[in-house]
Amino acid sequence: MSDESGRKGWVGPIEWMARNSIAANLMMILLLVGGFWMALQVQKEVFPEFQLDIVEVTVNYPGAAPEEVEKGILLPVEEAVQGIQSIKEMTSTAREDTGTILLELVAGSNQMQALQDIQQAVDRVRTFPEQAEEPRVQLVVPTQDVMELTIYGDVDIWTLRQLGEQVRNRLLSEDAITQAVIDDVPDYMTSVEISQETLRKYDLTLSDVARLIEQSSRDIPAGSMATEEGDILLRLKERKQWADAFEDIVILNADSGGTVTLGDIATVRDGFEEDGFHSRFNGQYSVEIEIFRTGEQSPLEIADAVEKVMAELSVTLPDGVDVRIDSNRAKQFEERMNMLLENGVMAMIIVMVILSLFLEYRLAFWIMMGMTISFVGSVLFLPAMGVSINMISMFGFLMVLGIVVDDAIVVGENIYEYREKGMSFMEAAIKGARDIAGPVTFSILTNIVAFLPLLFIPGTTGKFWWPLGVVVILVLAISLVEALFILPAHLARSGRGSVTVYGRGMHRVQRAFSQGFEAVVNRVYRPLLDMALRFRYFTLSAAFTIMVVSGAYATSDHMGMIMMPEAPADEIEAAVRLPVGTTARQAGELAMAITEDTQRLFEANNLSRNVEGIKTNVRGGQQFIDVELVLRPEEERDMTVNEIIAPASVKVVGT
Known part of the structure; x- marks a missing residue:
């Protein structure tokens, strides 16, 4: 009777979805089919593409030395654009024949308006040398x-x-x-x-x-020619x-x-x-x-x-x-994508196997499906958020892989517990999801809040890391929806385990594993827990001491710190910066000398098994000499990068 009166009253979204499996299945199909379809359509690129907040002013001055370029080109342009409020920072470079000014804009400023203001300011300069060519003013577009x-x-x-x-x-x-x-x-x-x-x-x-x-x-x-569609220059x-x-x-x-x-x-x-x-x-x-x-x-x-x-x-x-x-x-893009797919499949298999040992294998299957729905479904919304499949977004998928399954496990285990108490499948699904909805929601929101700052980083850095925050938040949000609305609908109708030979065998495995696990809990974990609670002051003191010692070690010089872990390199590059005014002939002679010295070191130390070749070039208007050792694939080398660098380092004295 109470059940009937409850149905006539207000039905919450969790109960409504549990009782209307068609809606839950439609939502699941929409996320899966839409996600797989969008995965084929969404833009794929190595790194995220975005517009830099930088305007470049370039003026060619044939035959001019760097000092002449600075006086005749750079200083007048710097004076002309000095008062433009949307400019945050200026970087000027004088080379033979060319002067370049990079103008970094204030984050969030109107790029086209800033470009127009800078163009007008440069056009007002009347002191350029006669030999100088027309200035080129353009937004810097990063290349892919x-x-x-x-x-x-x-x-x-x-x-x-x-x-x-x-x-x-x-x-x-x-x-x-x-x-x-x-x-x-x-x-x-x-x-x-x-x-x-x-x-x-x-x-x-x-x-x-x-x-x-x-x-x-x-x-x-x-001149120009007038047409029906407009003037043609x-x-x-x-x-x-x-x-x-x-x-x-x-x-x-x-x-x-x-x-x-x-x-x-x-x-x-x-x-x-x-x-x-x-x-x-x-x-x-x-x-x-x-x-x-x-x-x-x-x-x-x-x-x-x-x-x-x-x-x-x-x-x-x-x-x-x-x-x-x-x-x-x-x-690199293909390797990252393969890593994501392999780790995702491996994670689902591990979740399926481990949960099958503790819970019903059908419940484990739907929890595993929850992971798939969360990841595939998030792809459906990537274009709407301006995110492509790239190295950064795939890193986000890898990062959230170990987080996303938690809410589904908690909800599924709670529903399983109510089943074991004798509730019907429908009642267990509704009550189990309702009871845990609050803690699960706040747990997911806590994780979302942790990644939310990534969406508000200003400037170029923020544009670069935007996909990471978007991917993590999307996957977590969809996993919450799946755990509270789709998973209970499936578990409400999953039925009891099969009575076939396979079902009985699976039940015996689960019972044996459960008995072994309970033995470990009762013989090892419980005595240790009782001891820790009995000597609680000693336990707290030991935990505090470990925390202090760990913190001291982490902040001392004994623990090294690097921003990025070392990864196998494909090339070893050395750059020689030349003084301003170095002629092309001098740079060429020095580059040739460095090439010959590197080649001799290459032969003397028998690096042919590890190094495929030596590249040499002069860049930046005779300001830099690049020498690169092109390494063989890592699996073909018998020396580490540091061992190769040691004899290959070349010290250049003079010009």
């Missing part, structure tokens, strides 16, 4: 590099550059790749050689020829890049109507900057091709496309030229 290929061989740099462009074009022909950039190559240079005799013959000077070349190789604005594309185009530049117009072109009076050649250092791999010329992810592309799709092209290149590249993969973030 996925892989890096190195092409190297015993050929000249011109041939290698052409091969690099062919490989890049082949990569871009794949649907999965839309951005590939050739790096670590000298700039193209078109040289014009004119004899003094020729200049005198035509009454010309080098300045006259240079001025005519400059005037004839500029893009010229040509017109521009004459006159900029020339190759020797054959320069040869057609008209230098003189003869009275007879004929013309004298640059090709008639000069030798014009395509080539590279002669003073620059050309990157090398194992002493041979090399070029690098960086492959980036754009739009909706997946790192795994890009990796598959690159492997297809690599298989072709192994056949088509000329003798003496080879290609290798230097950096492979797609592999």
